[in-house]
Amino acid sequence: MNTNRTGAQTIRLPRAPAIVSFAAVGGHMEGAGPLKDCFDELSEDHFWGEKTWEKGESTMQRHALSHALEKANLQYSDVEIVFAGDLLNQCIGSTFSLRETNIPFYGLYGACSTMGEALSLAALSVDGGYARTAAAMTSSHFCTAERQYRTPVPYGSQRTPTAQWTATAAGCCILGEAGEGPYVTHVTTGRIVDPGVTDANNMGAAMAAAAYDTLTVLLRDTKTQPSDYDLILTGDLGFLGHRIVTDLFAQDGMDVSGNYNDCGLLLFDREQQDMHCGGSGCGCSASVLCGHVLRGMREKKWNRVIFAPTGALLSPVSTAQGESIPGICHALILSNEREAS
Amino acid sequence: MNTNRTGAQTIRLPRAPAIVSFAAVGGHMEGAGPLKDCFDELSEDHFWGEKTWEKGESTMQRHALSHALEKANLQYSDVEIVFAGDLLNQCIGSTFSLRETNIPFYGLYGACSTMGEALSLAALSVDGGYARTAAAMTSSHFCTAERQYRTPVPYGSQRTPTAQWTATAAGCCILGEAGEGPYVTHVTTGRIVDPGVTDANNMGAAMAAAAYDTLTVLLRDTKTQPSDYDLILTGDLGFLGHRIVTDLFAQDGMDVSGNYNDCGLLLFDREQQDMHCGGSGCGCSASVLCGHVLRGMREKKWNRVIFAPTGALLSPVSTAQGESIPGICHALILSNEREAS
Numbered sequence A, B: 001m002n003t004n005r006t007g008a009q010t011i012r013l014p015r016a017p018a019i020v021s022f023a024a025v026g027g028h029m030e031g032a033g034p035l036k037d038c039f040d041e042l043s044e045d046h047f048w049g050e051k052t053w054e055k056g057e058s059t060m061q062r063h064a065l066s067h068a069l070e071k072a073n074l075q076y077s078d079v080e081i082v083f084a085g086d087l088l089n090q091c092i093g094s095t096f097s098l099r100e101t102n103i104p105f106y107g108l109y110g111a112c113s114t115m116g117e118a119l120s121l122a123a124l125s126v127d128g129g130y131a132r133t134a135a136a137m138t139s140s141h142f143c144t145a146e147r148q149y150r151t152p153v154p155y156g157s158q159r160t161p162t163a164q165w166t167a168t169a170a171g172c173c174i175l176g177e178a179g180e181g182p183y184v185t186h187v188t189t190g191r192i193v194d195p196g197v198t199d200a201n202n203m204g205a206a207m208a209a210a211a212y213d214t215l216t217v218l219l220r221d222t223k224t225q226p227s228d229y230d231l232i233l234t235g236d237l238g239f240l241g242h243r244i245v246t247d248l249f250a251q252d253g254m255d256v257s258g259n260y261n262d263c264g265l266l267l268f269d270r271e272q273q274d275m276h277c278g279g280s281g282c283g284c285s286a287s288v289l290c291g292h293v294l295r296g297m298r299e300k301k302w303n304r305v306i307f308a309p310t311g312a313l314l315s316p317v318s319t320a321q322g323e324s325i326p327g328i329c330h331a332l333i334l335s336n337e338r339e340a341s
Helices: A053-071 A089-098 A111-127 A142-149 A203-222 A238-251 A282-298 A316-320 B053-071 B089-098 B111-127 B142-149 B203-222 B238-251 B282-298 B316-320
Strands: A010-012 A018-026 A081-086 A105-107 A133-140 A169-176 A183-188 A231-234 A260-262 A304-308 A310-312 A327-329 A331-335 B010-012 B018-026 B081-086 B105-107 B133-140 B169-176 B183-188 B231-234 B260-262 B304-308 B310-312 B327-329 B331-335
Touching (some): A018 A183, A018 A282, A053 A081, A053 A133, A053 A169, A081 A089, A089 A105, A089 A133, A089 B089, A089 B316, A111 A133, A111 A183, A111 A304, A111 A331, A111 B105, A111 B111, A169 A282, A183 A203, A203 A231, A203 A238, A203 A304, A203 A310, A203 A327, A203 A331, A231 A238, A231 A282, A238 A260, B018 B053, B018 B183, B053 B081, B053 B089, B053 B133, B053 B142, B053 B169, B081 B089, B081 B111, B089 B105, B089 B133, B111 B133, B111 B169, B111 B183, B111 B282, B111 B304, B133 B142, B133 B282, B183 B203, B203 B231, B203 B238, B203 B310, B203 B327, B231 B238, B231 B282, B238 B260, B282 B304
Parallel strands (some): A081 A105, A081 A133, A231 A304, B081 B105, B081 B133, B231 B260, B231 B304
Antiparallel strands (some): A018 A169, A133 A169, A183 A331, A304 A331, A310 A327, B010 B183, B018 B169, B133 B169, B310 B327
């Protein structure tokens, strides 16, 4: 029986599906940040023309899908499977965004690691010949997330120094068997790592252990070093989590300071935009990937990238019941070269 | 490029992964119902030894995994990927059940269709050579679901005639490349169907349209008739939804009355147990599959089965905002024969 597994948690994709198209959309704060030129659409309207923030998030996510399809001259009916999820209870951001599209749909929940999970499963679907064209997408919205996880925005609550800012953004990738690329060559499925952090306003620290775990496994499974990559990008660990991961690698004798960054540090200007520890939310890593990173790869700024978004698998109920915050990180290797299988 | 797609939404699995082991666990009501002898474990304790219902649900789900592994002489470390999800916000039932297992984990949200989604993706993973052993599991808990979706159980709210009873149950399947079976031969990925039902106490009617859609697509894609199957089993449509699906097929000139049933009608004795329209919840279809159905298939009571669990992709927020209830149904063909590829 052929197996495409490489080591403990990593899958080598023998046919290396192509990311044939991608799009990122964002809101006001994203449009005021350093990556503003990497978005396909920016909206000043938090409601995206809808009556509620939740409906607005769905509309924003559908816009990301539409832009990605349009850029590849594709229709809804060309997509054979879509993998999508978001932070809202029961993932209504994705459900209502896809309701009228008729695209066969698998719903995911991976918290802020969702883009990594969606992209992994979409890549496996295409690699295995189970779909000719698959989509991966996710979103987050500052106002829906604040209302659900913390307090409604109009309350004007103070944020702690370790807090991160949930991005109002969405990203979508379309994968196919052939195309310009970049290509997905490897997928490392994350496992849950819980270092015992109980402060729900310090998610970066909670998720850093999962990022370090998955990245370490990926490097071991693929027998590569951090220096083999032009860019290693974790999800939304922010300032503190990024520091912890850098320190953990340093303890292993690996200096990642030259090529390791975090989506939560890239999306906003932390100082100018008063973002405390940085950006977060599914839409943070998704829009940084589908704007900044994939554009940069097409321009050959980077040729080999690890994309490793992280998720904090807590809920307000688990926190109220005294549980710590389990983290997870799913990683993919993206390459401009389709490696020989 | 080889493609394993058959028709619009159906994937033919050329290697037909085997369901090498399965287990179902349930609570008090499930133990008082007609399928009580099909469970691997029944608990009279709603808390499963924990301090809260949510923690109890996690423990129950982990028991399902442990039983399934034990029956196949496997350990956590033998499972290369687990696909799991549940009804709780942020899927904490699955997250906390898997926290200490170290199994690479993809989290899903498919409401009550989750077992269909998990089993589909686990089957694709094994079929594609991406995992040698994969697990699919889900759970639901009457008390956690009532508290989250309706009102806390101690309030003693009255239930409407179309209401269903969320099962306190969990099911787990272990899939492998070889083994006794049954085998997963086809997977049909559902799309969202929203017939416009807005009554959150009438989920059966809301989901019936999705079940009819996916089953119709599956039959068309595989060029089969309802009579080609020993059993066609929808998720948890209950009494009303089952009647609607039967009627919709009758309008197409197909009589499914002889071999079509619904997990929500099987798990409980509707009259004796005062279940109104029947059972529901992820754990309903999962435990009926992993108890009653797979045992029956091993005993050759049925040799070819369509398992088609349905999910209502609403949330309390979407209902409060006036949205109707989008439904989805993921279907699989399970067979005692490994069909020639």
